Amino acid sequence: MLGRPDVGGARPAVRSRKVDVAAWAWTASARRGLVEWRENHVASHSHSHRAFHRPTCSSHTPTLLVASKLSLTNRVTDTRTRPADQGVAMSKGKEHHDWILRRCCGSIAACILTLAVVVGFVVLVIYLALHPSKPSFYLQDIQIRSIDLADPALSLDVQVTIASRNPNDRVGIYYKTLHAFTTYRDEPVTVPVSLPAIYQGHKDQSVWSPVMSGDSVPVAPYVADAMKQDIGAGYVLLHVKVDGRVKWKVGSWVSGGYHLFVNCPALLSATGGAFSMSAATAGGGGRNRTTVSLKFTQPSYCTVDV
Numbered sequence: 551m552l553g554r555p556d557v558g559g560a561r562p563a564v565r566s567r568k569v570d571v572a573a574w575a576w577t578a579s580a581r582r583g584l585v586e587w588r589e590n591h592v593a594s595h596s597h598s599h600r601a602f603h604r605p606t607c608s609s610h611t612p613t614l615l616v617a618s619k620l621s622l623t624n625r626v627t628d629t630r631t632r633p634a635d636q637g638v639a640m641s642k643g644k645e646h647h648d649w650i651l652r653r654c655c656g657s658i659a660a661c662i663l664t665l666a667v668v669v670g671f672v673v674l675v676i677y678l679a680l681h682p683s684k685p686s687f688y689l690q691d692i693q694i695r696s697i698d699l700a701d702p703a704l705s706l707d708v709q710v711t712i713a714s715r716n717p718n719d720r721v722g723i724y725y726k727t728l729h730a731f732t733t734y735r736d737e738p739v740t741v742p743v744s745l746p747a748i749y750q751g752h753k754d755q756s757v758w759s760p761v762m763s764g765d766s767v768p769v770a771p772y773v774a775d776a777m778k779q780d781i782g783a784g785y786v787l788l789h790v791k792v793d794g795r796v797k798w799k800v801g802s803w804v805s806g807g808y809h810l811f812v813n814c815p816a817l818l819s820a821t822g823g824a825f826s827m828s829a830a831t832a833g834g835g836g837r838n839r840t841t842v843s844l845k846f847t848q849p850s851y852c853t854v855d856v
Contacts (some may be wrong), residue, residue: 574714689814784820814852818844
């Protein structure tokens with residue numbers, strides 16, 4: 551009975567020695583694993599600074615070190631993938647901006663096109679509703695007062711009566727800067743005469759009676775000879791022409807100027823088929839003025855170009 555306490559007291563000492571040996575063995579293995587991990591880590595960084603290599607750990611590496619390495623790997627992965635995600639987001643934002651810009655430009659172009667179509671349609675409707683027609687001209691009378699065929703140049707005095715009518719119901723006409731002259735075989739034989747500018751209302755009619763003369767008007771030699779032959783035959787064909795500009799008036803609106811050209815044929819023939827011609831000497835000049843009794847047969851309509 552006295553020996554039991556000795557045996558029982560020795561057991562705790564053996565156990566404490568076993569625990570110290572085990573702790574020392576675990577600490578030594580942990581130190582070896584940490585040294586190996588440091589060596590591998592330094593070798594991987596010296597090989598490449600950009601590439602990250604996962605170090606090899608022994609079975610004795612502490613769990614805390616492995617967890618820290620995994621968290622570091624996840625951070626590097628997130629850092630590498632983040633710029634790509636930002637690029638995709640920026641690309642999507644740019645595409646959305648371009649889509650909005652295209653929609654705005656398309657809407658503006660559609661509005662401009664619609665406005666142009668509406669304005670054109672309104673102008674077409676107004677034109678079809680008003681539809682200004684060109685005025686009508688006709689020659690009422692022409693009289694040859696005197697004619698000189700002695701000189702190579704031609705001298706002629708005529709008086710004409712020209713009438714004009716506005717056929718429009720809603721459009722008035724302003725006649726501006728009108729000039730009338732007479733031609734024979736496309737050669738002017740009188741000097742252009744200015745006609746008074748007038749306004750012609752709806753369905754109105756106007757008359758001009760200018761006296762046109764040409765003293766020694768230079769013409770081609772065949773023109774004077776042809777007129778002598780025509781007078782001897784008992785008829786002469788002249789053309790009374792009017793050149794000027796007109797403006798249209800609709801309500802209070804007045805258009806721009808438009809060119810007006812009128813051509814009126816005038817056929818003169820001897821009365822009763824006979825032809826009479828008398829000669830008189832002009833005082834002081836010794837020039838022969840021939841008076842012919844050619845009469846205008848009938849009023850003639852004129853061609854009008856606007």
